[in-house]
Amino acid sequence: MAVSKEQVESTLKSKLNPYHLDVTDTSGGCGASYSIEVVSEQFEGKRLLERHRLVNAALVEEMKHIHALSITKALTPDQWKEQEAKTTKEAA
């Protein structure tokens, strides 16, 4: 049983109330492998490990069917804005 991208997105949206969310299906179609970028206020004051644990906990049901989950970004809105500003600056 595969998990759809929409399912992962909606679960994360409801549980983490993200400021920014980007879910990429990296499985090549079978829906068992995802890469996630998530920005949420809930990460405030938390170490990276704790942030990843929050994401893992949010997806505990989905994880039963997901083989690989890669969390490439788990940032607070402030960190995200900072990073965005940096990249636009570099691009300009």
Add this chain to the structure above:
Amino acid sequence: MSFHLQLVARPFPFINCAVTPTAALTCHYHRRRPTCFHTKKLCSAAAISFPFRLASTATKLSSSSSSSSFRCFSALSPELKSSLDKVVSSSKVILFMKGTKDFPQCGFSNTVVQILKSLNVPFETINILENEFLRQGLKEYSSWPTFPQLYIDGEFFGGCDIALEAYKSGELQEALEKAMCS
């Protein structure tokens, strides 16, 4: 074969001492008197799966008795937990991974192996593909759903993404240095 088996086999003799009196009480080990005779051979897989085979038998045996042994149903039995407590602190850096240091069988595991190799730190690896009980138990033990799992100084450090991120930021080097000096 000999190389990775050696690596794996080293921490696991602890399993034999994991049959503590408390565990024996919880799981009714005394009903299976010849516990230690079964584990004469120090094959790692046999050694680690041994408490489980026993646990399930013990559960069956004790189902009619008054005391409960519900913990035996969890992937992380008390025996495995106490063994893992010892395993994760038996070396400064331990990586539970798919495959071995020299033959990683998963891209994520490989990434962490390469990072650790590049940092020139001594580390032990344990191939969780060789033991399904260990694999399931560890997920609970670390409260982490996937592999690889990196332990530094007896503490869960993170999976592949965290190791990579911490490597880029220098936090991993810091944590490793601290562990090596302690």
